[in-house]
Amino acid sequence: MKSLQDGNWVWEKGYIQKVIKDLDINKIIIVTAYFSNYGLEIIKELKVKNNLQKDNIILYLSVEFNMNNPSILLEELLKIANVYIVHKEKLHAKVFMF
Numbered sequence: 601m602k603s604l605q606d607g608n609w610v611w612e613k614g615y616i617q618k619v620i621k622d623l624d625i626n627k628i629i630i631v632t633a634y635f636s637n638y639g640l641e642i643i644k645e646l647k648v649k650n651n652l653q654k655d656n657i658i659l660y661l662s663v664e665f666n667m668n669n670p671s672i673l674l675e676e677l678l679k680i681a682n683v684y685i686v687h688k689e690k691l692h693a694k695v696f697m698f
């Protein structure tokens with residue numbers, strides 16, 4: 601990530617892939633307001649690389665997690681992960697735990 605002069609951080613595309621590429625991952629939990637095909641592809645790669653079972657991949661998504669084809673994305677996610685739609689709490693930032 602890049603630091604601005606005032607100490608705030610700027611998200612750099614591809615940063616998460618750099619961070620996790622060499623990690624041995626045994627569980628993924630993601631809590632996020634928005635989720636895309638980009639995230640799906642990362643999870644698919646991690647699942648294969650680390651031989652993860654569906655029960656070891658958990659996502660908590662907001663009701664508005666995707667505006668472009670949410671049903672297709674959800675169907676794909678449900679094949680590889682346990683997915684929960686959070687409707688009572690407002691989700692903002694992403695939280696990744698490996």
